Amino acid sequence: MKKANVLLDKGAVIAEVDERIYGSFIEHMGRAVYGGIYEPDHPEADEQGFRQDVLALIRQLHVPIIRYPGGNMVSAYNWEDGTGPKENRPRKLDPAWQVIETNQVGTNEFADFAKKAGSEVMMAVNLGTRGIDAARNLVEYCNHPGGSCWSDLRQKHGYPLPHHIKTWCLGNEMDGPWQIGQKTAGEYGRIAAETGKAMKQIDPSIELVTCGSSGAGMPTFPEWEAVTLEHTYETADYISLHQYFGNEENDSQNYLASTIELERFIRTVTSVCDYLKAKKRSRKTMMLSFDEWNVWYHSKEADEKQELWQTAPPQLEDRYNMEDALLVGGVLITFLKHADRIRMACLAQLVNVIAPIVTENGGGAWKQTIYYPYMHASVFGRGVSLQAVVSSPAFDTKEFTDVPYVDTAVVWNEEKAELTIFLLNKHLKEDVVVRYSLKDFTHYRVIEHLVLEHGNLKVKNTLGKENVKPHRNGQSEWAGTDLQVKTNKASWNVVRLQLSE
Numbered sequence: 001m002k003k004a005n006v007l008l009d010k011g012a013v014i015a016e017v018d019e020r021i022y023g024s025f026i027e028h029m030g031r032a033v034y035g036g037i038y039e040p041d042h043p044e045a046d047e048q049g050f051r052q053d054v055l056a057l058i059r060q061l062h063v064p065i066i067r068y069p070g071g072n073m074v075s076a077y078n079w080e081d082g083t084g085p086k087e088n089r090p091r092k093l094d095p096a097w098q099v100i101e102t103n104q105v106g107t108n109e110f111a112d113f114a115k116k117a118g119s120e121v122m123m124a125v126n127l128g129t130r131g132i133d134a135a136r137n138l139v140e141y142c143n144h145p146g147g148s149c150w151s152d153l154r155q156k157h158g159y160p161l162p163h164h165i166k167t168w169c170l171g172n173e174m175d176g177p178w179q180i181g182q183k184t185a186g187e188y189g190r191i192a193a194e195t196g197k198a199m200k201q202i203d204p205s206i207e208l209v210t211c212g213s214s215g216a217g218m219p220t221f222p223e224w225e226a227v228t229l230e231h232t233y234e235t236a237d238y239i240s241l242h243q244y245f246g247n248e249e250n251d252s253q254n255y256l257a258s259t260i261e262l263e264r265f266i267r268t269v270t271s272v273c274d275y276l277k278a279k280k281r282s283r284k285t286m287m288l289s290f291d292e293w294n295v296w297y298h299s300k301e302a303d304e305k306q307e308l309w310q311t312a313p314p315q316l317e318d319r320y321n322m323e324d325a326l327l328v329g330g331v332l333i334t335f336l337k338h339a340d341r342i343r344m345a346c347l348a349q350l351v352n353v354i355a356p357i358v359t360e361n362g363g364g365a366w367k368q369t370i371y372y373p374y375m376h377a378s379v380f381g382r383g384v385s386l387q388a389v390v391s392s393p394a395f396d397t398k399e400f401t402d403v404p405y406v407d408t409a410v411v412w413n414e415e416k417a418e419l420t421i422f423l424l425n426k427h428l429k430e431d432v433v434v435r436y437s438l439k440d441f442t443h444y445r446v447i448e449h450l451v452l453e454h455g456n457l458k459v460k461n462t463l464g465k466e467n468v469k470p471h472r473n474g475q476s477e478w479a480g481t482d483l484q485v486k487t488n489k490a491s492w493n494v495v496r497l498q499l500s501e
């Protein structure tokens with residue numbers, strides 16, 4: 001059996017984990033909003049039309065923050081369309097996804113929904129077709145207490161109290177040729193800096209995310225980051241990163257190794273930020289907001305055949321399998337390893353659209369395979385992220401070399417006296433025993449070893465048939481000051497320890 005070793009020291013802290021790294025995203029597209037979170041005729045709908053069965057599944061995930069309303073959609077969105085009496089709201093053509101937007105859900109309803117889900121809102125403003133004016137008015141509408149044009153309008157719309165939305169994105173993927181109102185780095189840098197300045201003048205307590213490249217594969221990456229940050233470094237608090245993964249070539253070993261590319265992406269963006277910090281003699285360290293990430297490839301063919309201008313058609317409805325869950329676990333481990341710089345991250349998205357939760361219109365709601373690693377990390381991964389020194393056998397793939405079979409992150413919650421080990425065995429054929437040297441935690445006992453695994457990496461869940469769900473039969477045992485964790489081939493493991501009385 002293969003063996004790996006991990007060395008931990010409670011003093012070797014990467015950073016306190018910002019819980020917002022377990023955020024998610026709901027865009028007005030496909031069946032994310034209409035038929036996803038909102039379906040007024042559904043038997044489970046509450047008085048506002050929100051599906052309570054979906055809310056219950058979201059609450060189990062403990063989602064701290066939800067990005068809204070887009071995504072590509074925001075770049076042609078007039079937020080005013082989604083406010084006021086519902087019968088007066090316009091039906092608009094959304095050019096980003098070529099669907100009809102009915103505007104039956106807008107800013108106020110979404111703020112209510114987020115509250116019901118136990119989440120904060122991360123609001124994106126339109127820097128595609130609009131600019132400073134619309135953005136500063138939206139901040140005033142959402143956050144100003146009252147006694148001004150836009151805050152009074154909010155009150156007239158039935159919301160006497162401000163929503164206090166703290167986190168704002170300055171547009172979305174503005175480098176992308178698919179984006180409505182795509183900009184060059186210079187154009188975006190200027191408009192983002194000036195818009196951000198005006199928004200902070202309306203509410204100085206807000207935090208801003210400036211758009212990074214829409215992916216590491218963009219031809220302008222990382223020059224885009226360098227040029228835009230020249231303008232936005234002092235105004236923005238975070239820079240965004242987006243990355244989607246796929247196993248188009250059906251090479252599972254290569255697919256699971258692709259977190260190596262993610263590592264590279266994070267390191268490069270961090271370096272560009274630090275270069276700008278030095279160049280500007282700034283005292284501020286730019287933090288990262290990984291506000292779109294997930295597996296996205298299963299649905300691409302179906303989407304190409306989509307008929308235009310429908311209301312809430314199925315779009316980007318990836319059905320995830322076992323190996324996708326492993327990939328998602330690997331991404332979450334990578335984020336924890338970079339907890340010093342990644343302060344927010346959003347699993348894109350939350351319901352129906354490339355999502356962990358799927359609904360049937362008028363029917364049930366269920367958990368995809370990726371729901372589980374996301375839930376485990378969000379629920380148990382709160383505390384400080386510890387530096388794990390790993391020595392593991394490694395493999396090579398078509399694209400990557402020297403990839404450790406074992407990937408791990410460890411979170412210590414001193415207050416709760418809990419230590420959680422997240423551990424991925426990427427070996428497709430062999431089990432691996434991982435020996436954690438835990439001299440500082442010998443008074444802890446294992447309370448649970450959760451495992452997500454399946455003999456068939458391509459197996460998926462469906463409504464009423466959860467083929468992939470965690471079991472509690474993982475094997476971990478103490479051997480002196482070492483904890484021996486047995487990991488089955490191709491498995492996601494969560495070992496939870498607690499200080500014994």
Ligand code: AHR
Pocket residue numbers: 027070071072073172173214292348349
């Ligand atoms: O999440 C789906 C889409 O992916 C978003 O609208 C866009 O920002 C990205 O390209």
